[in-house]
Amino acid sequence: MIAPDPSFSQKSMHAIIIRMQATDNVAIVANEGGLPAGTALGAPHGDLTLREKVPQAHKVALVDIPQGAAVLRYGVPIGYAKADIPAGSWVHERLLDMPAARELQGLPMATVKRPTPEPLTGYTFEGYRNPDGSVGTRNLLAITTTVQCVAGVVDVAVERIRKELLPKYPNVDGVVGLEHTYGCGVAIDAPEAPIPIRTLRNISLNPNFGGEVMVVSLGCEKLQPDRLLPPGSFRNIPIRQPGESGSSASEQNDDKLDVVCLQDSAHIGFMSMIDDIMVTAKRHLERLNARRRETVPASELVVGVQCGGSDAFSGVTANPAVGYMADLLVRAGATIMFSENTEVRDAVEQLTSRAATPAVAEEIVRELGWYDQYLERGRVDRAANTTPGNKAGGLSNIVEKAMGSIIKSGTAPIAHVLSPGNKLSREQRGLVYAATPASDFICGTLQLAAGMNLHVFTTGRGTPYGLAECPVVKVATRTELAKRWHDLMDVNAGRVADGELTIEEAGWELFRLLLDVASGKKTWAEQWKLHNSLVLFNPAPIT
Amino acid sequence: MIAPDPSFSQKSMHAIIIRMQATDNVAIVANEGGLPAGTALGAPHGDLTLREKVPQAHKVALVDIPQGAAVLRYGVPIGYAKADIPAGSWVHERLLDMPAARELQGLPMATVKRPTPEPLTGYTFEGYRNPDGSVGTRNLLAITTTVQCVAGVVDVAVERIRKELLPKYPNVDGVVGLEHTYGCGVAIDAPEAPIPIRTLRNISLNPNFGGEVMVVSLGCEKLQPDRLLPPGSFRNIPIRQPGESGSSASEQNDDKLDVVCLQDSAHIGFMSMIDDIMVTAKRHLERLNARRRETVPASELVVGVQCGGSDAFSGVTANPAVGYMADLLVRAGATIMFSENTEVRDAVEQLTSRAATPAVAEEIVRELGWYDQYLERGRVDRAANTTPGNKAGGLSNIVEKAMGSIIKSGTAPIAHVLSPGNKLSREQRGLVYAATPASDFICGTLQLAAGMNLHVFTTGRGTPYGLAECPVVKVATRTELAKRWHDLMDVNAGRVADGELTIEEAGWELFRLLLDVASGKKTWAEQWKLHNSLVLFNPAPIT
Ligand SMILES: [Ca+2]
Ligand SMILES: [Ca+2]
Ligand SMILES: [Ca+2]
Ligand SMILES: [Ca+2]
Ligand SMILES: [Ca+2]
Incomplete structure (x- = not known):
């Protein structure tokens, strides 16, 4: 229904007009400064010429549009002609009756049936395959935070990791403090509180962070680490302690959350907090550094678009x-x-x-x-x-x-x-x-x-x-x-x-x-x- | 009414108890681990001994509190005795009827009359006096932003100002990007929108920034610079352009907002934005650097307290x-x-x-x-x-x-x-x-x-x-x-x-x-x- 119609995006003489879909009865004038009356629109539009000046980015009628008929753009009615609109006219909002803003009742539900287009195969990229099957496009150490209170400390630690540790781990692309303004001083049991909480949880699990999860917590915040990342919500690559044998260690540690808690009584002075974050970061950097890009199908892309x-x-x-x-x-x-x-x-x-x-x-x-x-x-x-x-x-x-x-x-x-x-x-x-x-x-x-x-x-x-x-x-x-x-x-x-x-x-x-x-x-x-x-x-x- | 009563904050034997006000009939046990039954409370409390163990930070009755009487702490009733509470008892919540949470009707309005205490004179500090009379405790360049869109660019600029410019302006304590998440994608005409907008405006005018205001704007954001800082809301120290004579220049420029707009057509490429911010910052750094601390009365302190x-x-x-x-x-x-x-x-x-x-x-x-x-x-x-x-x-x-x-x-x-x-x-x-x-x-x-x-x-x-x-x-x-x-x-x-x-x-x-x-x-x-x-x-x- 809103398929762009590429055959109409073309230059004809000096007029550049863009129609979004073949069923559209209007198109947009792209020329800077618009187009004057009399301009011929060229090949695909037969001998159509502009009846009046049309400003840039404004619409021109490609066919005669009778009174009451729908003006179609993007293949949908964007208004109804108040009077007959001859082909070549400037179609501005004063000529249209507006469609009412839609309420949420009585909508067409899954009514459009479209033939499944041919699958596109053979396209690949070089990505970082994660233990859960997802694929990262970057190899980043992320430091999850539970609360804004720790942000100043995490900033200092991130700066030191960047300068002192990253040069030793050349396969790691960077370090990111996942800082935010949630975590305390919020209505954490409000009906909508799950939204920011699961957002933070799921960002920690973004494929670009390789499944490595480390958390810096204050200690007394409302959003406690195990509320943010409850057991079962994540799965670290097994942490092997020095001296431990491989398999038993893995089973013990893969769902233990790796938390640096600033209020921990073991922290004597500011530098002990920074050192603890650095040591914890190192553990995760070691494993991130061992990762290599591999060829994966384009189907592993998860693309977000926005304007x-x-x-x-x-x-x-x-x-x-x-x-x-x-x-x-x-x-x-x-x-x-x-x-x-x-x-x-x-x-x-x-x-x-x-x-x-x-x-x-x-x-x-x-x-x-x-x-x-x-x-x-x-x-x-x-x-x-x-x-x-x-x-x-x-x-x-x-x-x-x-x-x-x-x-x-x-x-x-x-x-x-x-x-x-x-x-x-x-x-x-x-x-x-x-x-x-x-x-x-x-x-x-x-x-x-x-x-x-x-x-x-x-x-x-x-x-x-x-x-x-x-x-x-x-x-x-x-x-x-x-x-x-x-x-x-x-x-x-x-x-x-x-x-x-x-x-x-x-x-x-x-x-x-x-x-x-x-x-x-x-x-x-x-x-x-x-x-x-x-x-x-x-x-x-x-x- | 809630005057701390310092005479009672004292050590007597091993018991440390703290009463907040002389009218209080309870005090707090400060000793780690609490105090055992039989402990003598010492000097100011006569021969009062504890009738039972009182945990740390919990209350002890200093006098006999008859059934129905108010338990006073901070000089106010925090509950009413359900039964007689003998002196030396642990006063926990199970012994008290709670005062109801107060509604906002029928409150005592300005009822407390207190003799004005003697003014405290002669205390001073060394501060930065601003043109509007206010006093800064630090001499900072603040870069106001209208919208989160510009934050990444401002971060890069702040880092360069810190490294390349600040060493040349030794009297300036630092540079701060006033970054935030407001400015666009918000309901800017909502009934409460004035709150975040005036907050940003007034932070830009904080006395620690010396009355210097510079803004980095994107261009298309909802919160336009002149909505954030309308004429009359601020007053820059006059900016004298090279070649301009003093007084006329001052009059022309002192209410002209100093804005770097990233979408300005004069900006060709990223570095031109950074350069523009640097040049603008320099102008303000020159003037900030000319400031000197001077002796001002303690009355110029504006202290915010929080817990x-x-x-x-x-x-x-x-x-x-x-x-x-x-x-x-x-x-x-x-x-x-x-x-x-x-x-x-x-x-x-x-x-x-x-x-x-x-x-x-x-x-x-x-x-x-x-x-x-x-x-x-x-x-x-x-x-x-x-x-x-x-x-x-x-x-x-x-x-x-x-x-x-x-x-x-x-x-x-x-x-x-x-x-x-x-x-x-x-x-x-x-x-x-x-x-x-x-x-x-x-x-x-x-x-x-x-x-x-x-x-x-x-x-x-x-x-x-x-x-x-x-x-x-x-x-x-x-x-x-x-x-x-x-x-x-x-x-x-x-x-x-x-x-x-x-x-x-x-x-x-x-x-x-x-x-x-x-x-x-x-x-x-x-x-x-x-x-x-x-x-x-x-x-x-x-x-
Ligand atoms: Ca930041
Ligand atoms: Ca958009
Ligand atoms: Ca958007
Ligand atoms: Ca508080
Ligand atoms: Ca607080």
């Missing part, structure tokens, strides 16, 4: 290219997550209709309904209506805006839905709706918890976003941004608007780049060591 | 010593803030009765009532009842627990109440109730926004808490902790429980230490560079 700092071209170039990439990943048997509740909410029926089963559609409704209530409780209006800036950018309404975000998900059926903070099982593959807030950092943090080993981020205005935990591939929507931020943007999807590249080509380029980055190629954010904070989603009050 | 990682001795040693210090600060004309809504809530009538005026009492009720509703909205039970651990530690009920926290405020009338995120004016001196959550980091962040230039933090279990923005003096409640964490705890109030020091002496020691630290003496957290995160109080949803 932020969006512009009028996000839904035209970068997001459709990511959508095409998403379809390739699904065909390759990989996992691809899209998210951002408030951005998809106004086109909810596109999600429920694309659900693989009615049960999956129900889960979508449940997650978005829960989020509606969360916003209501905070007395925030759910309807994220288009802003004046959006309209100036050519977005007629909230459905069109939501479709520009949803198109990142491509065309595959939605196979699974994930609640915030939960982790995907190895069996949950294909296209996943990971229900998260749209906030870039909260969404990224929740996708890390879900098990993401590669992050793709599209941006039109530009953001230097980066994560210490996982590579972030940044995709620019416009060539101007890609050129100006030449050493921050990894891919320029703006070439689609320039008529240099089809969406299909951009999607393939992204797919191939993902395999390279997963194999170790550094992103720009990694080159510059740009690391944003983990930000937990805590819907419960603090105390 | 965290509390134990049974927090309300017996460290908090009463801080309370005595608070009284000294008030007598010296300084400002002293106490906070932590959920910890004081159950003894609200102690606060309202101590309010300087009925209007101040009303403000206390309004703030705590608002907080009750905030917790209810999140479906969290307001009543922070004593835990089993509290009872084992000798705290009979929620009022007694709250009094152990409130005693940090000493005995002065509550002169002002501050809503979260607001800044004290120069006229708001004396004892202030700054209404904040109890969370250590959120409370500290809000006290920084209020204008705190010195932080005092008491702890029984131990926390390595530190702030980059302001010195934190840490006070241990027990000698064992103070000895074990000898290079993290700045003061050992445990000597009060050891019978080595009276509360009065400990309070004076703290007061004198504050003047030293305000003058430049480093705290342990500063020595080790232990810096916890700023954590904003955002009661509104994220999006």
Whole structure:
């Protein structure tokens, strides 16, 4: 239903217009400054010429649209013609009756049936295979923390590990303190407290950390280490103590949590805390250092996609290219997550209709309904209506805006839905709706918890976003941004608007780049060591 | 009403018992392991001996308490005797009828009249006087950020400023990136959004930053620089451009916000952003470096007090010593803030009765009532009842627990109440109730926004808490902790429980230490560079 239609992303004379799907009766003018009246749209559109000036990123009618008929973009109705709209007209929001924002009742549930596309085989990357079968794209020592109280101490320890230990373990890519603001001074028994707690737990288990878990705890915090990581929730590689024989030691230690507790009475003075963290880190670094990349199928990718700092071209170039990439990943048997509740909410029926089963559609409704209530409780209006800036950018309404975000998900059926903070099982593959807030950092943090080993981020205005935990591939929507931020943007999807590249080509380029980055190629954010904070989603009050 | 009674904090034979106020009819056994039946309590208590074993930190009846009579600790009823309690008995919670948790109606409003104590004159410290009259205890360059998006870039810039620029500006103590997780992906027009926004604004104006304001912004964030710091909210020291004559330049520039916007079209590549931040920082470092400490009266201190990682001795040693210090600060004309809504809530009538005026009492009720509703909205039970651990530690009920926290405020009338995120004016001196959550980091962040230039933090279990923005003096409640964490705890109030020091002496020691630290003496957290995160109080949803 929202398949990009690459054959229409092409340059004809000087006019560059982009239609998202073959059934669309409108297309977007990509030319800078828009196009004047009389411009011929060229080959695929026969002898169509513009009846009036159409600004950049705004819509043009490709056929006569009679009064009352649906204006179709992304293959869905984004409004209904108030009067006849002749082909070649500028289709702006004043010509349209808006479709009402959808309530969560009476939605089409798993109604779209689509032939399963041919599997994509033979694509591989060089990754770190973990004991649980998952695959890391980086080999990182993560230090889990239970509470903000320990963050200052962990920062000092991480700095020393970086300087004094990492040079001795050349196969380890880095060390990350998993710091956060949760753990105490929070309503830890509130109905929603499980969300931040499981988020922290599951981030500790991210495939990029090799299954090694070490924790720095204060001692008196509400979030005790065994509440954060209860027995059975993790499985360390067996720790062999000096002198112990192999097998018995393994059995004893593989579910014992490796905790440095600062309030432990054995700690005399600050340096004893640092030394203890260093000694513990060393144990895990030894094992991480023994790991080697091996060839694994592309199906081991767990990719989270997101957009932020969006512009009028996000839904035209970068997001459709990511959508095409998403379809390739699904065909390759990989996992691809899209998210951002408030951005998809106004086109909810596109999600429920694309659900693989009615049960999956129900889960979508449940997650978005829960989020509606969360916003209501905070007395925030759910309807994220288009802003004046959006309209100036050519977005007629909230459905069109939501479709520009949803198109990142491509065309595959939605196979699974994930609640915030939960982790995907190895069996949950294909296209996943990971229900998260749209906030870039909260969404990224929740996708890390879900098990993401590669992050793709599209941006039109530009953001230097980066994560210490996982590579972030940044995709620019416009060539101007890609050129100006030449050493921050990894891919320029703006070439689609320039008529240099089809969406299909951009999607393939992204797919191939993902395999390279997963194999170790550094992103720009990694080159510059740009690391944003983990930000937990805590819907419960603090105390 | 809750004056510590130092004459009773003394060693008699081997028994060490601590009475908080002369009107109390119970006292606390401080001896490790408690005291056995038959122990003579010694001098001030006549020939009183224990009728039974009393555990450490538990209460002993100093006089016969008849059935129905109030058991007084901190000068307030913490319960009523269920039966006659003879002098020398262990007074545990099973002997008491609990006073009901107070609702917010019918409270005593500004009922306590207390003679104004003699002003304390002649105490001074060496501080940095700011253009607005406020005084810094440190000379720091702060880089304000509008949004988490810029944090990775600011981290890189701060590191370079530290290494390349600070050595050239020896009078500047450090550089701080004011990073946070607000700014975008938040409900910025929600009813409570002004709280995090004004918090960030007012932190930028903290006296330790010398009135220099520079901002790093992304460009497309919801929290735009001029919403964060609107004209008139700040006043830079005039920026003189090369070639400009003095006075006209000053007038032009003193309310122009100094912003580095990463999305600015002038930025070509990552390094141009870093360079721009460095050049901007230099301008402010030049002026900060010209500042010198000068002798100022103790009345320029703005001290925030807090407790965290509390134990049974927090309300017996460290908090009463801080309370005595608070009284000294008030007598010296300084400002002293106490906070932590959920910890004081159950003894609200102690606060309202101590309010300087009925209007101040009303403000206390309004703030705590608002907080009750905030917790209810999140479906969290307001009543922070004593835990089993509290009872084992000798705290009979929620009022007694709250009094152990409130005693940090000493005995002065509550002169002002501050809503979260607001800044004290120069006229708001004396004892202030700054209404904040109890969370250590959120409370500290809000006290920084209020204008705190010195932080005092008491702890029984131990926390390595530190702030980059302001010195934190840490006070241990027990000698064992103070000895074990000898290079993290700045003061050992445990000597009060050891019978080595009276509360009065400990309070004076703290007061004198504050003047030293305000003058430049480093705290342990500063020595080790232990810096916890700023954590904003955002009661509104994220999006
Ligand atoms: Ca987005
Ligand atoms: Ca986002
Ligand atoms: Ca406290
Ligand atoms: Ca606290
Ligand atoms: Ca940090």
